[in-house]
Every structure is written in structure tokens, then in C-alpha cells.
Amino acid sequence: MTTAAETVNVSTGNLEQSLTALFGDLGMTQDNARQCASDMVLTNLWGIDSHGVLRLPIYVQRLEANVIKANPDIVTRDGRSSFEVMDGDGGMGYVVGHHAMKRAIELARQNGIGAVAVRNSNHYGAAALYAQQATQAGLIGISMTNVKPNLVVPGGSKPITGNNPLAFGAPTNRGFPLMLDISMSAVAGGKLLLASEKGEKIPLDWATDRNGRPTDDPDAGFEGFLLPLGGHKGFGLSLMIDILCGIISGGAHQFDIKSMYGAPDATSETGHMMIAIDPTIAMDESEFLDRMDAFYRTIKSSPMWDATKKMYIPGEIENETRLARQRDGIPLTVSLLAEVNEILQRYQISPLLPAV
Amino acid sequence: MTTAAETVNVSTGNLEQSLTALFGDLGMTQDNARQCASDMVLTNLWGIDSHGVLRLPIYVQRLEANVIKANPDIVTRDGRSSFEVMDGDGGMGYVVGHHAMKRAIELARQNGIGAVAVRNSNHYGAAALYAQQATQAGLIGISMTNVKPNLVVPGGSKPITGNNPLAFGAPTNRGFPLMLDISMSAVAGGKLLLASEKGEKIPLDWATDRNGRPTDDPDAGFEGFLLPLGGHKGFGLSLMIDILCGIISGGAHQFDIKSMYGAPDATSETGHMMIAIDPTIAMDESEFLDRMDAFYRTIKSSPMWDATKKMYIPGEIENETRLARQRDGIPLTVSLLAEVNEILQRYQISPLLPAV
Numbered sequence: 014m015t016t017a018a019e020t021v022n023v024s025t026g027n028l029e030q031s032l033t034a035l036f037g038d039l040g041m042t043q044d045n046a047r048q049c050a051s052d053m054v055l056t057n058l059w060g061i062d063s064h065g066v067l068r069l070p071i072y073v074q075r076l077e078a079n080v081i082k083a084n085p086d087i088v089t090r091d092g093r094s095s096f097e098v099m100d101g102d103g104g105m106g107y108v109v110g111h112h113a114m115k116r117a118i119e120l121a122r123q124n125g126i127g128a129v130a131v132r133n134s135n136h137y138g139a140a141a142l143y144a145q146q147a148t149q150a151g152l153i154g155i156s157m158t159n160v161k162p163n164l165v166v167p168g169g170s171k172p173i174t175g176n177n178p179l180a181f182g183a184p185t186n187r188g189f190p191l192m193l194d195i196s197m198s199a200v201a202g203g204k205l206l207l208a209s210e211k212g213e214k215i216p217l218d219w220a221t222d223r224n225g226r227p228t229d230d231p232d233a234g235f236e237g238f239l240l241p242l243g244g245h246k247g248f249g250l251s252l253m254i255d256i257l258c259g260i261i262s263g264g265a266h267q268f269d270i271k272s273m274y275g276a277p278d279a280t281s282e283t284g285h286m287m288i289a290i291d292p293t294i295a296m297d298e299s300e301f302l303d304r305m306d307a308f309y310r311t312i313k314s315s316p317m318w319d320a321t322k323k324m325y326i327p328g329e330i331e332n333e334t335r336l337a338r339q340r341d342g343i344p345l346t347v348s349l350l351a352e353v354n355e356i357l358q359r360y361q362i363s364p365l366l367p368a369v
Numbered sequence: 370m371t372t373a374a375e376t377v378n379v380s381t382g383n384l385e386q387s388l389t390a391l392f393g394d395l396g397m398t399q400d401n402a403r404q405c406a407s408d409m410v411l412t413n414l415w416g417i418d419s420h421g422v423l424r425l426p427i428y429v430q431r432l433e434a435n436v437i438k439a440n441p442d443i444v445t446r447d448g449r450s451s452f453e454v455m456d457g458d459g460g461m462g463y464v465v466g467h468h469a470m471k472r473a474i475e476l477a478r479q480n481g482i483g484a485v486a487v488r489n490s491n492h493y494g495a496a497a498l499y500a501q502q503a504t505q506a507g508l509i510g511i512s513m514t515n516v517k518p519n520l521v522v523p524g525g526s527k528p529i530t531g532n533n534p535l536a537f538g539a540p541t542n543r544g545f546p547l548m549l550d551i552s553m554s555a556v557a558g559g560k561l562l563l564a565s566e567k568g569e570k571i572p573l574d575w576a577t578d579r580n581g582r583p584t585d586d587p588d589a590g591f592e593g594f595l596l597p598l599g600g601h602k603g604f605g606l607s608l609m610i611d612i613l614c615g616i617i618s619g620g621a622h623q624f625d626i627k628s629m630y631g632a633p634d635a636t637s638e639t640g641h642m643m644i645a646i647d648p649t650i651a652m653d654e655s656e657f658l659d660r661m662d663a664f665y666r667t668i669k670s671s672p673m674w675d676a677t678k679k680m681y682i683p684g685e686i687e688n689e690t691r692l693a694r695q696r697d698g699i700p701l702t703v704s705l706l707a708e709v710n711e712i713l714q715r716y717q718i719s720p721l722l723p724a725v
Contacts, residue, residue, distance in 0.1 A: 124452065
């Protein structure tokens with residue numbers, strides 16, 4: 014017997030084909046459907062299970078209601094040489110995000126650096142997807158998005174800024190990029206649940222109770238609010254990202270951004286900022302990759318006081334997880350698998366099967 | 370009677386004139402001398418007393434030894450449209466940094482965004498100085514620099530990356546910019562000293578002992594190493610900054626960067642990255658400033674559970690400190706004042722006098 018928290022592994026190919034068919038049936042062009050499916054699968058391959066397939070039900074609900082446009086008419090509204098501003102037409106965030114980074118990459122190839130700010134988009138999944146788009150083109154990529162305020166600043170009694178994520182990726186010659194993907198909260202909510210399960214207290218700088226007061230009780234924290242990474246440091250970085258994604262794009266910022274869960278029937282008006290930088294201005298590509306390799310080896314050579322631990326560069330654990338899951342399949346909880354299969358059934362698509 | 374830790378206030382004008390004269394006597398052009406003096410004074414006006422005049426003795430030592438070039442011949446080595454790479458010629462960091470941001474501003478005005486990576490520079494003081502240079506031109510500014518590794522990553526037994534600071538500034542219509550200036554350590558070393566003085570323990574994610582093991586003893590932490598902001602998050606941001614400042618500039622990175630204290634007789638080979646972004650691509654300047662004002666007011670309107678506290682945007686406390694110190698003078702410890710006056714005396718410059 015399985016419980017709802019137990020997982021079943023599903024093969025990458027099975028999942029990607031089913032999602033591509035589903036997004037097609039939801040009205041997407043073949044290109045858009047493939048993009049969304051492969052983004053969601055890649056996110057789970059990396060082990061970022063807080064995104065990926067977990068978000069399928071809300072995406073489907075919003076696509077069915079035409080709240081998210083399956084094939085948005087993304088338009089460049091303004092621009093000057095290396096920096097353009099786009100309107101995402103309330104489109105699926107994956108489609109809008111890749112469209113914007115594609116243009117930032119073109120601008121970087123022409124001009125050394127390229128930036129595209131986007132307004133009027135929706136949830137775009139893991140920020141790393143777009144930074145990786147740049148690294149696959151041989152460029153450095155930076156991707157950011159704003160979200161509805163969900164962080165309390167120390168001393169405040171209600172959330173005042175979002176945990177606005179940022180990803181940074183740089184190419185390497187190791188088969189995977191250096192890839193940082195972080196949000197501006199001290200920790201993710203999942204860490205509070207974990208502490209609660211273990212019966213542990215949490216540090217006072219992780220979360221607050223419902224009134225904004227710092228708490229060491231993970232349950233009170235889960236009912237309350239998260240605090241920013243390093244207090245004023247994460248708070249400031251969060252504001253930086255909202256200014257770059259929301260203010261200068263001419264789009265929504267702060268409380269004008271909507272949550273797809275809190276306001277499922279409205280465009281989220283999410284903003285993004287995509288920056289691509291050509292690392293070969295002062296050197297050729299092979300020299301750049303050699304320098305990145307020296308950089309990587311210096312970090313990996315760090316002596317560890319705890320011999321059971323290894324030093325990882327950002328993105329390295331995600332790459333190891335990807336290789337393991339490509340071999341063994343992607344673990345989905347029994348309850349999520351049932352939910353996905355119920356959706357697939359409605360569209361007469363074969364259910365996902367456990368990987369052999 | 371005064372002790373060495375007590376402070377004496379010195380007037381802004383007195384300090385700035387004396388430093389300008391001193392840098393002139395150390396061989397700087399009038400422009401360079403004025404720039405360095407006003408940078409150092411502004412840093413102290415902001416209350417960033419860990420930089421500013423505190424660093425004068427080492428700067429003077431290095432300028433006297435011709436280790437830092439007073440009037441560097443800064444050269445653009447490579448470039449493509451919006452992104453240029455400069456060699457700082459081992460010059461004074463303030464001079465090199467402003468030269469690079471000046472060019473980034475020109476590039477942003479032409480192209481919407483401009484970036485300048487710099488190699489072969491030296492300590493450039495507070496990162497905010499260069500972000501503010503951009504905000505004074507009506508642009509968004511981002512400034513970063515790399516430093517010799519001084520942060521231990523959790524599990525490691527020696528420092529492996531620098532606390533590489535980053536500043537972000539955006540113009541406002543309030544007489545001061547939104548200005549974030551942070552380093553990538555969880556806290557500054559001064560916080561450990563403060564906890565030690567108060568006899569308090571420190572959180573386990575602030576610092577390690579000399580072997581890299583996390584400690585809650587502030588004295589052991591002060592003898593050991595600092596940990597990155599939020600563990601892997603600050604570690605990744607630190608790597609991002611070193612890649613942008615050190616790798617793609619063709620300059621030094623990681624252990625090839627030198628500390629001006631640890632290696633006073635060598636160019637530090639510091640790298641910088643300056644980015645300027647024109648916020649008026651999708652709107653005119655007054656609309657942008659109106660949007661920034663709405664942004665500011667939303668943050669300021671946050672209800673506080675602790676009525677004795679106020680919500681500040683980044684840069685606001687520094688602005689209040691600036692106004693107070695312009696009125697009352699800049700506090701220097703008695704020991705620092707004596708050290709500065711000893712230097713001034715060697716150059717036959719009148720000693721600094723207590724502000725009236």
C-alpha cells in the first residue's frame with residue numbers, strides 16, 4: 014500500500030510527451046507546447062520539485078479559463094539598442110520568458126550586453142530556465158522575476174516585498190553551467206515544515222508569526238510570514254529586482270502583482286528582467302572556458318573539515334540529480350500523479366505510467 | 370580625558386580640503402585628488418566608517434611606495450558597443466572606478482544599458498560611490514568588486530571566495546537615491562566584536578572558528594572566518610560577482626587577488642563591474658520618478674508591530690546620517706585622528722581641528 018506522500022517514478026520521455034500533448038490540446042502551438050513541457054520536465058530533473066509538474070494543475074486551470082494566453086502576442090513596446098521593453102500580453106510565463114531571453118541573447122551578440130524587461134506576464138517557473146537558455150548560447154545569463162509581496166521586513170507586521178527570485182548562469186566546459194537560482198527569503202517554506210516534522214526550533218531570522226513578530230516555532234512561522242535573506246540585505250535585493258522587473262518595464266510592482274493561487278481568474282501582471290552578457294569580449298571562447306575551469310577547480314579543491322561533505326559549485330547538485338532522474342525517472346507523489354492523470358484523462362491522453 | 374575609542378567631530382569642509390591637499394602632494398592631478406577626497410568624505414558622511422578615512426593610512430603608504438598609481442593610464446582594451454573591458458593600470462581604485470562608471474553611463478545613454486568590466490585596479494572603497502555616480506546622472510547603477518577569498522563555505526575549512534560587495538542605486542525625487550550596498554558575508558566582522566562586548570552568543574550561521582567549524586562564540590568567530598549570507602545563496606552571489614569582475618575582465622580572480630593589508634607592496638589586481646541602465650526607455654523621467662515615489666510610499670506605509678521602529682528604504686539611514694554629519698561634523702576616533710594628523714604633518718598640511 015502507498016500513502017499520498019510516497020512517490021512513483023515516471024520516465025522523462027513519458028512525462029514530456031504527455032505534457033506536450035496536453036498543452037497542444039489546451040490550444041498552444043506545437044512550439045509553445047514543447048517549450049512548456051520541456052521546461053517543466055527539466056525543472057523536475059534538476060530536483061526543483063517546488064516548481065515543475067507541481068504547478069501543472071493551476072496552469073491548466075488558468076489556461077482553460079483563458080486567464081493565461083496560450084499563444085501570447087508578445088510585443089516590443091520600446092527600446093534603445095541594447096535594452097528593450099516588452100509586453101507579455103498576459104501569456105504563459107514560460108513562453109514569454111524564453112521569448113524575452115532569446116531577444117536579450119541577440120542583443121548581447123550584437124552589443125556585448127543585452128537586456129529585456131517584460132511587463133504583463135505570468136508565473137515563469139524556475140528562474141534558472143532562462144539563465145540556462147543564455148548559457149546554452151555560450152553567454153552569461155541573468156533572469157529575475159517579481160512576485161506579490163510575501164516577505165515581512167524585520168519590525169513590520171505584514172509582507173511588504175516579494176521573495177523575488179534571481180538566477181545567474183555561466184557556461185563551463187563540464188557539461189553543465191554554473192547556475193545559481195535563489196529567492197530572496199532566508200529559507201523556503203519547506204524548511205519550516207521539515208523543522209516542524211523533526212520537532213526542532215528555527216533560528217529567529219527565518220520567519221515571523223502572523224503578526225510579524227520573529228518566532229522560533231516552525232508552526233507559527235508557517236502560519237506567518239518569511240523573513241528576507243540576511244534581513245536588510247535580502248530586502249534590498251528584493252527591491253532591486255522589483256525595480257528592474259516592475260518599475261522600469263512600465264508594469265506592475267509590489268501589491269499590484271497578483272498571485273496565481275490567490276487570484277486564479279486574473280493575469281498576474283508579473284514582470285521579468287533578462288540580461289545576457291557575452292563573456293568573450295576580452296578573450297576568445299576557449300580562454301574563457303579555461304578560466305572558468307580554473308575557477309571551478311579552485312572551488313572544488315577547498316579542504317573540508319567534515320570529510321563526509323563535498324564542495325559543490327552552484328548547479329552541480331542539480332546536474333547530478335538530472336543525470337540520476339534521466340536514468341531512474343522523475344519521482345512524483347502518489348497524490349500529484351493522480352491529479353495529473355485526472356487532467357490527462359479529461360483530454361483523452363494516456364495516463365503516466367511508473368518507469369520500468 | 371579622552372580614550373582612544375572616543376570620537377572627535379571634524380567638519381566636512383576641513384576634512385575634504387586637507388585630503389585634497391594631501392592627495393595632491395602625493396602626486397595626483399587636481400581632479401583625481403578632489404575625487405578621492407570627496408569619495409572618502411562622502412563615505413564617512415553616509416556613516417560607512419569601515420571605509421572612508423579609516424583606510425587613509427594604507428592608501429598613503431601604498432601611494433608613497435608607488436604601488437598604487439596616483440594618475441593611472443586607464444585603457445579600454447576591448448569592447449563591443451555596450452560592453453567594454455578596461456585595464457585600470459594598477460591605479461587608485463576611486464579613480465579607476467569612477468572612470469569606468471563614467472563610461473558605463475555614456476554607453477547606457479547611447480544604448481539603454483552599458484557595462485564596463487575592469488581589471489588591474491585596487492581597493493575602490495564603498496561600492497555605493499559608483500552606483501550613486503549613475504543615480505546622479507538619472508540612471509540606475511550597479512557596482513561590484515571582487516576581493517581575496519575571505520569567506521568559508523559551510524563544511525569547508527578555509528576561505529574559498531570573497532565577500533565581494535555589490536551596490537544597486539536607483540534615482541528618486543526625494544533628494545537621495547534608493548541605495549543598497551552589501552557584502553556577501555552573513556554579517557560584518559564588527560557584529561562579532563559587538564556580541565563579544567555584550568557577552569552574547571552568535572547564531573551558528575555567522576562565522577566559523579579557525580578550522581572552519583561553525584561557532585556560536587563571537588571571539589572564536591573573530592579569530593576564524595565569516596560565513597556567506599544565507600549559506601549557499603551568498604556563496605553563489607559571491608561567485609557571480611567574481612565571474613563578472615575577475616573572469617570576463619581578463620583579470621585576477623579568487624586567490625590571485627591580493628589584499629592591500631596582506632600584500633601592501635603589490636597591486637591588488639582588483640576587478641570591478643559597472644553597469645548603468647536608463648530607466649526611461651518605456652516612460653519619461655517624470656513618470657519614472659512618480660513610479661519610484663509610489664514604490665517608496667508603499668514601503669514606508671508598512672504597519673510596524675514595534676511602534677518604536679521605522680521602515681527605511683535602502684540608503685535612507687545613510688541619507689539621515691549624511692544630513693546630521695554635514696551639520697555636526699564627522700566623528701573620528703581619537704586614535705584615527707592622531708594617525709591622520711601625523712600624516713598631514715609630514716606633508717606640512719595643517720592638522721584637522723575639532724568642529725565648532
